[in-house]
Amino acid sequence: MxxxxxxxxxxxxxxxxxxxxxxxxxxxxxxxxxxxxxxxxxxxxxxxxxxxxxxxxxxxxxxxxxxxxxxxxxxxxxxxxxxxxxxxxxxxxxxxxxxxxxxxxxxxxxxxxxxxxxxxxxxxxxxxxxxxxxxxxxxxxxxxxxxxxxxxxxxxTHKLSDMSHHANFVPEGCDATVSAITIGAGVLTGDLLKFADTNNLTIVGGNDPTVGAAGGWLQGGGHSFISNTYGLGVDRVVQYRVVTADGQYLTASACRHQDLFWALRGGGGGTFGVVMEATVLADPKVPVQVALVSFNANDTTTRALWELVLENQLTWSASGWGGLVNQHQALYVNPILNSSAANASMHPLAEFASNLKDAVVKSVFIELPSYLSFFNTFITPSPAPVGENVALASRLIPASLLDSPDSRSDLLDALLASAANVSDIRIFSTTPFSFNSSSELTSVTPAWRTSVFHVVLDRVWNFNATKSDISDQYEALTASVGSLRDITPPASYQNEGDIHEPDHELAFWGDNYARLLSVKAKYDPDNLFDCWQCVGFKSDAPRFSCYI
Incomplete structure (x- = not known):
């Protein structure tokens, strides 16, 4: 070099x-x-x-x-x-x-x-x-x-920032028309949501305004606060335009290069080619209901909140709620219910807030005019860590663990154990649990369809950490998520997974991996597009020499 x-x-x-x-x-x-x-x-x-x-x-x-x-x-x-x-x-x-x-x-x-x-x-x-x-x-x-x-x-690809709305979009080679938005690879989630709202539409995007809407977020799966109702990002793609390793500019849809289209719907970014644009479904703009309770937490109140969530989440998800829970907050949004139905549905959370009394920091149960309003009010002001060294691990939690008091108790204990030695824990109800779609249409792990939570853990360190210090951080993170691994099937979100995830091929893609590998061999036989834990990656390649 x-x-x-x-x-x-x-x-x-x-x-x-x-x-x-x-x-x-x-x-x-x-x-x-x-x-x-x-x-x-x-x-x-x-x-x-x-x-x-x-x-x-x-x-x-x-x-x-x-x-x-x-x-x-x-x-x-x-x-x-x-x-x-x-x-x-x-x-x-x-x-x-x-x-x-x-x-x-x-x-x-x-x-x-x-x-x-x-x-x-x-x-x-x-x-x-x-x-x-x-x-x-x-x-x-x-x-x-x-x-x-x-x-x-x-x-x-940040300059690829064009957006256009098509009331009657026809994917190349297909017949049916859909309402859709075409976005360049550099379009940001915040800009996409604003564009959709201006056109009286609802769109699924990332959980930060600066997340690329058509890049690795989308190609790896793409969960959102409204994925419970509208599906993952990959559920909503109807067409990609992509440059493959040999320089060809291809259109991939359900009717053109179907194998590549399937692979790009969950196989991961930076793996099968360079996506130039994606066209994604757009639904009519609707008002949303919001429920937020934040409080000054201690071990007792955090445990009480999580117990409440585990008892109610199956009902809430079936009613259209998606959201995020951590040690000191529960935030939910619903694009289906009206105000009175939402208040009735979220009565257990409102009662929890009432019982907290002076410990409550904020308790909000309101209707907003659109998902953009929710996003700008509650998501944009609360970014994930930026400019820091942050390692993540995650686990998909099957709905079956909420079926009985005993299994809920086991899950609660595992969540508390996982949270004990990390910088942060986020319990997302952002799986496509209530979205009606066949798992065969996308290449993400089928476990997304039967999971009710996506749990993310992280650990943070500063500039002066030694190699040994950093290694300890990764090991501690792997150990922490181990409490959840012990009681769940091998399933995790590749974009937010542990870089030392055991048997990552199974965890990230389930039984889709062999087919993904064959698509990779077809469109990138020399493995020009290679990345950590991506389809076909070899950990001993020189490009990975800086990982520990």
Whole structure:
């Protein structure tokens, strides 16, 4: 890699006549704060003060090719190569003054900003010529480092931001028409929801305004606060346009390249090709009911809340409620019920809030005019950690565990045990539990269809953690989710899964994996698109040398 960086790479960067797509050197996000002699190029970078002021700002991070929302994926965790600030205090000199230096870590060496299909084909040729691993990046929200790699060539799709509504969309080769929105690969969830609302539509998107609506979120499954009623993101895709490893620009739908269409509906992002756009179902705009109770929690009140949720969730899900519960809050939204029916349905939660008395921080039971209103009021102001090193693990919880008092008790004990040694736990009721769809139509694990919860755990560390410290974090996370693994089938969400998930092929895709592997071999026989725990990945490949 030193030869590429010091000799061959500059020559190829200056020789644009043979390959039209212009690639640029990728600077780590925090580079401006390190001494000039320790960074390669400061041209066009924000100032150090701008980086410090916006270090944990997810919208600002979107503007940088070398920025990732969870910063361990900017580093080489195996050897300590990094260029990070202290997320708790970005002005902390200990993070960036001598002897600290800014090193490339896992930030790609080159980035090509993609604006059309030909850009992708040309960039892939260039990456092959340079013998550099390829990564596909949109917003940098990936929790498993799949859009970065040491010495890599990044295809950055953030400029693909077009959106259009079709009242009578016909997927290529098909006959039936549907109401749908076509979105470029760079469209953000917040922008998509706003566009849909303006057109009097409801759309399923990610749980943060800066999550890409057509990238890894969608291709990996895509859960939403309204997935219980409207389905996962992949349930709603009717067509993809994608550039495959050989540079072909293909349309994949239920009637064209059906095998690729199926694989892209849950097989994972950055695996089968570079998606340029997706067309997804759009439903009429409807008012939504919202229930929120937040409180100053202790062990007793958290246990009481979770007991209440486990007792009522099957009924709530059947009535259209989806949401999020943690140690100190329950937040639900419902696009089906009217106000009076919603209040009756959520009476147990309202009664719980009443019994908390002075411990209640907020108790809200209201109707809002649309899902966008709910999203902007309750989701956008509460982002997941950004600018921090964050590791995730998750588990899909089958509805059968809520059938009896004994099984609910076992689940409650497992949840409490899992929460005891993590930074945060989120109990999402965002599975497609009440959505009527055949599991054969998508490639996500069929366990999504029979699960009522998607539970996510995380652990966080700072810039000065050692390799041993980081390894301990991952091991502790794996151990924590083990309490849930012990009582559930092997099923987890690939986008938010443990990077050391045992038997990840089964956990992420169930019995779909063998078929996914055959589709991968057909469209990417040389495994050009490779990423951690993706279909066909080999953990001993050099591109994964920074994982621990």
């Amino acid at each position: 030193m030869f590429l960086t010091s000799i061959l790479l500059p020559m190829l960067l200056s020789a644009q006549s043979c390959l039209a797509t212009r690639a640029t050197v990728t600077n780590p996000f925090a580079a401006p704060c390190f001494r000039a002699e320790n960074r390669s190029n400061s041209a066009g970078l924000p100032s150090c003060s701008e980086v410090q002021s916006n270090y944990t700002d997810r919208f600002f991070r979107l503007t940088s090719a070398g920025s990732y929302m969870n910063t361990q994926w900017e580093t080489c965790q195996a050897n300590g190569s990094q260029c990070l600030l202290d997320w708790a205090d970005p002005s902390n000199l200990l993070a960036f003054e001598t002897p600290r230096i800014c090193e490339q870590g896992s930030v790609p060496l080159l980035t090509a900003e993609i604006e059309n299909a030909q850009d992708v084909a040309t960039a892939l040729k260039r990456a092959k010529l340079l013998r550099m691993p390829v990564v596909v990046k949109n917003t940098g929200h990936d929790y498993k480092g799949r859009s970065s790699a040491p010495g890599s060539f990044s295809l950055w």
